[in-house]
Every structure is written in structure tokens, then in C-alpha cells.
Amino acid sequence: MRTIDLRGRELSPADMLAAVPRATQARAEALDTAARIVEDVRVRGEAALREQAEQFDRVTGHEVRVPAAHIADALASIEPPVRAALEEAIVRVRRGSEAQVPAPQTTEIGPGARILQRWQPVHRVGVYIPGGKAVYPSSVIMNVVPAQVAGVEQIALASPPQADQGGRIHPTILAAAALLGVTEVYAMGGAGAIGAFAHGVPSLGLDPVDVVSGPGNNYVASAKRAVAGVVGTDSEAGATEILVVADADADARLIAADLVSQAEHDEQASAVLVTDAAGLADQVAVEVERMAAVTRHSERVGAALSGPQSAIVLVDDRAMATAFSNAYAPEHLELHLADAADAAAAFTSAGAVFVGDQTPVSLGDYMAGSNHVLPTGGQARYAPGLGSYTFLRPQQVISYDRAALSVVRAGVVALAETEVLPAHGEAIEARFTA
The missing domain is CATH 3.40.50.1980 (Nitrogenase molybdenum iron protein domain)
Incomplete structure (x- = not known):
């Protein structure tokens, strides 16, 4: 050094x-390539994913949507010490994640006027688990557990097919998914997997997700940037x-x-x-x-x-x-x-x-x-790591009765006139006229 x-x-x-x-150079070079890969998956779906598996993973003819039997086989074959360690990690990460879910709060603005602040989970999440230089069952836990704690109803998982596993996902990753009850699993990797989560792949029964999370290489990070605005993402972890x-x-x-x-x-x-x-x-x-x-x-x-x-x-x-x-x-x-x-x-x-x-x-x-999916590249100045809050949307629920509305009636009308939006004020007045 x-x-x-x-x-x-x-x-x-x-x-x-x-x-x-x-x-940073490698990240910059990956942006254009990742965007092309994502677009190819959007347009050609499963065919593009299979070509990418052959090119990047040296795998052909594999089951892209992982059969339940593969998941069960992986869980049955896992070494007992590894299973015990994964189960303990699940317990610990679940406890840490539970502290990240805010309780609903009601604010009384005045008599008959209140705002409920609640945090709603997204419906569907796509979790990406890399499979290049190392095997990351721990990342399965770090992504799936916070989503479950947040209340996400549907969790899909993707990881690259492995040539040395006959085109299957690494069995330790599948075993971790099984321990967490994740049954929707896809053998697809890299930027293509991010594109598939964002746009869906009908031939595989893969519906688009609301949020994509998980670590990965520069192409995965760049793919997240390419799908931003189509789906939510956790961060561009490098x-x-x-x-x-x-x-x-x-x-x-x-x-x-x-x-x-x-x-x-x-x-x-x-x-x-x-x-x-x-x-x-x-x-x-x-x-x-x-x-x-x-x-x-x-x-x-x-x-x-x-x-x-x-x-x-x-x-x-x-x-x-x-x-x-x-x-x-x-x-x-x-x-x-x-x-x-x-x-x-x-x-x-x-x-x-x-x-x-x-x-x-x-x-x-x-x-x-704690969670190990964390911001890199200086993003920690403004962005958090992955947590249950990643999968929650703060939502305000406003409730006024007639008396409470009357208190602010004149003020709303005055502001509407100032902004030259008279229909806004008329919507208020309509509640006080026959």
C-alpha cells in the first residue's frame, strides 16, 4: 500500500x-453496456436472458425459472454448520430490521383536523444476489429479511446460473432462499437480471417489481441507474x-x-x-x-x-x-x-x-x-444502507370535518386567488353552499 x-x-x-x-473508470465504462443489456431484455425477454447467460456465464439450456425441486435439493444438501449459521444470521438481521419500521403517528392539527402518517410496504420486490468471485448467501438474508419485516407480499430472487453447477444457481444461495420461504427464484445474472425485474418477462411468469435491491458489480450498479424511474432501487452499490x-x-x-x-x-x-x-x-x-x-x-x-x-x-x-x-x-x-x-x-x-x-x-x-448492503462511492453523505425502510413508502392520510375545514376556508380561498387557481377556492366554497 x-x-x-x-x-x-x-x-x-x-x-x-x-x-x-x-x-470510477470501470463504472463509467459500464454505463452504456448495462443500458443496452437492459433494453435488450425489455424488448426480447427470455431470449435475451439466455443469450446473456451463454455469453457471460457459459451456460445454455438451463431452467431460468428455478423449479421448486432445485430449491428443496439445495436445502437438503446444505452442511449443518452452514445452515445453523444462516439461521442465526436470519434471527439477528430480523431483530435489527424490526427497529427500522416506524409506528403510525397521528398529528392533531386542530379540532377535527388530523393527519395520519403511515408507512406502506411496496407490493413486489426483486432481490439480486451476485455470483461471480464469491458466493453470497448472506446477501440473501440482508435483502430478503428487511423486505419481509417491512411487509412486502411478493419477493422474487435472481442470481447467475453457474457453469460448474449444471446451470443451476449456487446451492447455498438456494438454501438460504429456502430458509426464508422464497419460492420465486430465477437463474439470471448481471444487468440482464435487473432489466428483467424492472420490465418483467411474460414467458417466465416474471411480473415487473416495484423495487430492485441487492449488491453487484459495476454492470449491476449501472443497470439500476438505467431502470431508475421505472422501478425504485436501493442504491448503486459499487x-x-x-x-x-x-x-x-x-x-x-x-x-x-x-x-x-x-x-x-x-x-x-x-x-x-x-x-x-x-x-x-x-x-x-x-x-x-x-x-x-x-x-x-x-x-x-x-x-x-x-x-x-x-x-x-x-x-x-x-x-x-x-x-x-x-x-x-x-x-x-x-x-x-x-x-x-x-x-x-x-x-x-x-x-x-x-x-x-x-x-x-x-x-x-x-x-x-446490521445490514451489509451499504452505500459506496461517497453516497453515504446522503444515502442510507439497505433496511426495512427501503421497501416502505411514507404516506399521509388527511382527515378534516366540516368545522375544521371552515377554520381554514378563507385562507385556502385567499391563497388560491393569489396563485390564480380560482377553482381551488371554489372547491372549498362548494362545501358551504347549497
Whole structure:
């Protein structure tokens, strides 16, 4: 990992972002391709999906709509320790998600005048689970459970067909779907799957959804942009990111392990350490090099850590570290600080904040009870991670009786006249004339 020394400099948020640029070129290149793939699925449906499966997944002649027997087979064959872990994760994520559903609230504006604020679930959701460099049954849980907690009635799931599974979806993903009671499953991947969810595929019995959620590569993220306005989407999640803020007392070995763990996802993954302790920075660099060389996916990890999107950043003090983190707005933020619990409040822009050296991002990926589908690319400045609220629509229900309407009668008429919309006022007056 390269080291960037920002000490002794007055930097704006833009300067800080320029110091550690994100890997954006691949996303930009994916936009046009993803849009074409989505349009092809809209126009040609199943035929386009099958051609894409042959081109991208090396699969032909597979069952695009997964038979119930395949799902049952996958659940029957899952290893007991993996099943137990998935069931425990489901319980934890369900508990965490339940806190994200607001209770209905009624506001009394005046006598006989009230507004009910309620949160309505969307009817139908399409969940996408990637299947490229790794297998993600945990993402099945992270997407399906919040939708179920929100009250979504129909949940469809898609994941790429696997050549080494005879064109079936990976069995661990199917088993996770079975544990959650998801029976509408499609073996389709990438941007094409997003297009299929948005526009529907009649020959498969796939109806369009209201919201598409789930992580994926740059083509999946770009496809979500292409269907925005046709359906709702959770976020354009890109390559994973971890930013660690650490002080001189932090454990270099643990920091290095966490940086390597996220670099394992993808060559474009971002791994950043921000610290005011030069000695710690040197120790982390040594530990990262050692761990990266021996980990299973060392080539992928090495590419991510040596890319321009990863760095060790030296700053003057805690204030500068905080400012850098808030400007960067990472997907995952770890605080390896002696006073991490107290310091956390100052770190306002992050998809999720992991407090203390015993709370690694890996915990959030699987068993924390929080959701691991989080905003990347700086979107944490304005966007949340996935939660039950992703599948809810706030809705106002207004109720006035005649007496309450009479209180504001003159005011509505006056404003309608000012806006040269007299029929608005006449609609009010009609209630007080014979």
C-alpha cells in the first residue's frame, strides 16, 4: 500500500477526496453496456436472458425459472454448520430490521383536523444476489429479511446460473432462499437480471417489481441507474470500501487483517487507513504486505491494495482524521481508537460505523444484525444502507370535518386567488353552499 502524507497542509474536502481517488473508470465504462443489456431484455425477454447467460456465464439450456425441486435439493444438501449459521444470521438481521419500521403517528392539527402518517410496504420486490468471485448467501438474508419485516407480499430472487453447477444457481444461495420461504427464484445474472425485474418477462411468469435491491458489480450498479424511474432501487452499490481511523495505541495486526478482508472482495476494492501515528502506519504497512502474500486470494488482494483507491493516509491529528473520513464517506468505517465509543458521534458520514477493535467489518457482513448492503462511492453523505425502510413508502392520510375545514376556508380561498387557481377556492366554497 502506498502512503500519502497530508500532514502540515490546509485541505478542503475536495482536496482530501483527490488524495485517494476512487476507482470510477470501470463504472463509467459500464454505463452504456448495462443500458443496452437492459433494453435488450425489455424488448426480447427470455431470449435475451439466455443469450446473456451463454455469453457471460457459459451456460445454455438451463431452467431460468428455478423449479421448486432445485430449491428443496439445495436445502437438503446444505452442511449443518452452514445452515445453523444462516439461521442465526436470519434471527439477528430480523431483530435489527424490526427497529427500522416506524409506528403510525397521528398529528392533531386542530379540532377535527388530523393527519395520519403511515408507512406502506411496496407490493413486489426483486432481490439480486451476485455470483461471480464469491458466493453470497448472506446477501440473501440482508435483502430478503428487511423486505419481509417491512411487509412486502411478493419477493422474487435472481442470481447467475453457474457453469460448474449444471446451470443451476449456487446451492447455498438456494438454501438460504429456502430458509426464508422464497419460492420465486430465477437463474439470471448481471444487468440482464435487473432489466428483467424492472420490465418483467411474460414467458417466465416474471411480473415487473416495484423495487430492485441487492449488491453487484459495476454492470449491476449501472443497470439500476438505467431502470431508475421505472422501478425504485436501493442504491448503486459499487466495489466495497473500508476506511480505518486509528490512533497510536491501535493494534497494527488487526487493522491489517481488516484491510485485507475487504480487499479480498474485488480488485477495485478500496482499503484506506487514516492515522496521526506514523509508527503505526509503518507497522500496518508491514503487516498488510505479510498477510496479503499468504491469503487465499492474494492476487486479487494485491491488486486492490496496490491500486490508487487504497492508501495509508497520515494526518496531523484526530480532527483532521475525522474531517477526512467525513469527506470520504466510506461504505465501512472502523474506529480503532482508545475512546472509540465517545468519538463515534463525530463521524457522521459512513454507511456503517464499527466501533472498537473487537467490531470488525466481517462481523457486519454476517452476524452483527446490521445490514451489509451499504452505500459506496461517497453516497453515504446522503444515502442510507439497505433496511426495512427501503421497501416502505411514507404516506399521509388527511382527515378534516366540516368545522375544521371552515377554520381554514378563507385562507385556502385567499391563497388560491393569489396563485390564480380560482377553482381551488371554489372547491372549498362548494362545501358551504347549497
